[in-house]
Amino acid sequence: MADIQTQDPVYKTDALIAEDIDAYLDIHQNKGLLRFITCGSVDDGKSTLIGRLLYDSKMIFEDQLAALEADSKRVGTQGQDIDFALLVDGLAAEREQGITIDVAYRFFATEKRKFIVADTPGHEQYTRNMVTGASTADLAVILIDARKGVLSQTRRHSFLAHLIGIRHIVLAVNKMDLVGYDQATFDEIVSDYSNFAESIGIKDFTAIPISGFKGDNIAIAPSPETPWYSGPSLIEHLETVDLGADEEQARPFRMPVQWVNRPNLDFRGFSGLISDGEIAPGDTVRIVPSGKTSTVKSIVTMDGDKDEAVAGQSVTLTLADEVDCSRGDVIAAADAPPQAADQFETTIVWMSDENLIPGRGYWLKLATQTISATVAEPKYEIDVNSLEHLAAKSLSLNSIGVAEVTTDKPIVFECYKDSKQLGGFILVDKITNATVAAGMIHFSLRRAQNVHWQPTTITRDDHSAMKNQKPALLWFTGLSGSGKSTIANVVEKKLARMNRHTFLLDGDNVRHGLNKDLGFTEADRIENIRRVGEVAKLMTDAGLIVITAFISPFRAEREMVRNMLPENEFIEVHIDTPLELAEARDVKGLYKKARSGELKNFTGIDSPYEEPEKPEIRIDTTAMTPEEAADLIIARIIP
C-alpha cells in the first residue's frame, strides 16, 4: 500500500479484538445500520474514496489486497498505483470493457454503525442505476472534484437523490490535495451548490473537504492540511447523522400484510414488515381497504410474544376478531388509516429499452399489492440535466416523467413523501415480466376519492336471472379479413333464434360513434379496446351475451379486458386465418393499400399480430364454414 498514505483511524475498540473479544462483540452487537449511495464518476475519485472507506475500516482482506495489487499492475489504469476501481468493479465483462453498468453493494463497519454502500458506477444507464441504488439509501454522498466545481452531473445526481426522497445529502468536495487545500476554493463550491440545492428543494446538506487519495477528513477531522475546517470527518458524519427513526415511529401505524399464517384452525396470524409507527397488544386497528376494525391480540414471534413492535420489524399479528384480511390489505391505526384510490399523479422513471405505451396494461406492485394498471400520456418529461419540463408522448429508457396512473381497482396508498413503502411502486411488463419502471405517488386524483361506486338494488345476478342466461363476452380476435364479423353475425343470429339476449359490438361500427375521436396510433388503438371492454362489461352486468369483433392484435389489451370481467366470463375466440388467405380475400381492399404504403400500421403487414396463447376457442377457418364455426362456439357456451 505504498501509494496510499494511511492516516489510520484508530477505533478504540480495535485493540479489544485481541485483548477482550467478548467486550468487543458486545459493543458491535448493538450497532445501527446506515445505507448510503455514492454519486459521482471515477473521475471524481469515487472508487478511490470507497476503497479508502473499506481500507480504513479494515474491510479489505490481505488476499484481496494482494490480488488488487496484482490486478492493478496487469489491467489497472493508474500505472503502478493501486487502482481502486478494480476493487469496486465486479463483473469480468465490465472489467474487460473498462465500463461498469450496474449497482454494486459494499459493506463496512465502524464501532458505531454498519454501512451498506450502493455504488452506481459508470455513465451508461446512470439514471436507472442511481435511482435503483438510491431507493434503499438513507443518505447520498455527492462527490465533486475540487478542481472542477459544480458540474451538470452534480446537478443531475442531486436532483435524482432528492427525487427519490433521500433526506441527508453530503457534498464531498474531493481532491482537495490538488487545489492546495485552499479554503476559498472550497467555500466557493459550497456557495455555488447551496444556490442550486435550494432551487430544487434540498433544504439541508453537509459539505466536507476531503482527499480520498490522501485520506484527509475521511476518518479524522480536521486534517492538519485543513485547519480552517471545523466540521466532522466523513466517517464521523456517517456514524452520527440522525436517521429519523423517531419520526418514522411517530407516524400512524401501518403494516402491509404479506402472508396469512394459518398452521391450524386455532391460529390465524397476519405477517408483514411494519412500514410506519408502532403497535402493542390492545391497540385498535383498521383493515384497509375493507374498513373493518379489530384489536391487536398478540405480537407473535419465535422468541415469545412481544409487548410492542416498531417500524422496520417483521412481525406476525393476531387480532381479537375474525375479520377478513389477506395479502395486499394494510393493517393500520384505526383512527388514522391510509386512503384507497385508483387514480394518481405520479413521477415515473422508465427503466426498459421498450418505451412506455400509454394506455397499455402493466402490473403495478406497491407494498404487497399487485394489480393491473395503465399509464396515461405523460404530462411532461423532466430533462435531468437542465431540469426543464419537455413535452412527451411516451417515456424511454432513463427518462423521467410526470403522468397519471389508473389502477383496475382501488389500492391502499400514501403519498411518497410521507411513506416510501406505501407510495413507491414498480411497473412490470405483462408479457416479458421485466421490471420496466419505478414510480412515486404524488397524490390521488379527486375523481377516485369522490366518485363512489353506487350499489344498485337490482344486481347483475338479478339481471341474468331475469334473462335466464349466464352472461358472457365472446371476444373475437384475428387478422383483418379473417372472418370475425361474418362468424360473429352467424353466432348472434343463432343465439337469437334460441331466445338468448345478445349484443354484437363491431369494430367498424363502434368507430362511427363511441370511438369516433380515436385514430389508429398505438395509444388510440389501446383506448379503443379499453372503451369497448368497459361497454361490454356494462352489458354483461345487464345480463347480456356480448359478442365483439375487433382485430385486437395485442395480447396485453386482450388481457386487460379479460381482467375487467368476472372469471370465466371472458371467452377469447381466435379466428385463425393465415395471412395469405386473409390477404387473398381482401374484402375491403385494405391489404392492397397497406402493401402499397397508402395505409400505415396495418396489422399483419407493418404492425404485429400477437396470436392468443391459450384462447378458450380457436376457429380454423380453412377447415370449416362460418355455420360450422358458429355451432362450435355456441356449443361451448350453452351447456
Place this chain on the structure above:
Amino acid sequence: MQRLTHLQRLEAESIHIMREVMAEAQNPVMLYSVGKDSAVMLHLAKKAFYPSPPPFPLMHVDTTWKFQDMYALRDKAARDAGMELIVYQNPEAKERGINPFDHGPLHTDMWKTEGLKQALTKYGFDAAFGGARRDEEKSRAKERIFSFRTASHGWDPKNQRPELWNLYNAKKAKGESIRVFPLSNWTELDIWQYIMAENIEIVPLYMAAKRPTVERDGLLIMVDDDRFPLKPGEEPEMRSIRFRTLGCYPLTGAVESTASTLSEVVQEMLLTTTSERQGRAIDRDGGDASMEKKKQEGYF
C-alpha cells in the same frame, strides 16, 4: 422509541424476503448446504413462519463427499425444523464414480452445478433460496436479491431486473425460476454475531479440535473417511484445526487454530484478515472470473 440494531434490521429484511417468496412463488425450496450461512438462513425461515414450520422443503444437493459431521447436522436440523429434507445426488455422477481425486473440476461441475440443475428441474421448483452473501465475492456484490434464471438455469448479469425499495418482482414465465438470496446484505461478521446472539447450532468443524490431517497442494486436508488416498507409508497427522468454510472434505482447506469457542473463532477471523473463500479450492479453477463463469453456467 426503540432503535433497531443492524442485526435486527438485517433479520427483518431477510424475513420479509422469505415471506414475499412464499406469497408469490408456486413451489419454493430452500437450498441447504449445512454451512454456517445455511444455518442462519434456516433459523430465519423458522422465525419468518412461526408458529408454522417453514412451508417448503429443504434440499441438499449432495456430492457424497461432505464431512460426516455435516451429514449428521443436516438430518438433525431438518428434523428439528419440522421440514421435509430432499437429498439429491446426480445419478450420472454416482454411476461414474465422480470424485475429487480423479476428476478435478468435473467433480464440482457434475455433482454440484449439474446436480442442482437436475434437482430443480426434477421437482419443478420455481424459486430456490440460497445463502450467498454479497460480501463473499466480487460478482455476488452485483447480484440481485431475486435473481432471475432462464429455463436452462443460466444467469445473465447484463440483463438483471432493477430492484427498488423492498419491492421484488417475482413474475416469470413457465420453466423459468428465481434464485433468492435472503442473506445478501449480511457480512461474515454479521453471520457470526447472529449465530452467537441466537444460539444457532452449527457444524462443530468450525471450532478447533485435534483432527487427522495431511497436506495436499499447500492445503491442509482432513482425512474424514477411508476413501482418502494416502501415499504409501503416509500417516495422517493429528493437528488442532478448524474450517472457515465447509464443502467437500477433500477440497476444503483447514486452518491451524486453537479457537474452540465461537468468540475465539470470531477473534481469529478479525485478526487474520484473509477472505473467506480462500480455503476453498473450487474458486481457483479458471482464475479471476471463475465464480462469475460458474454462475452463468447455473452454479448457485
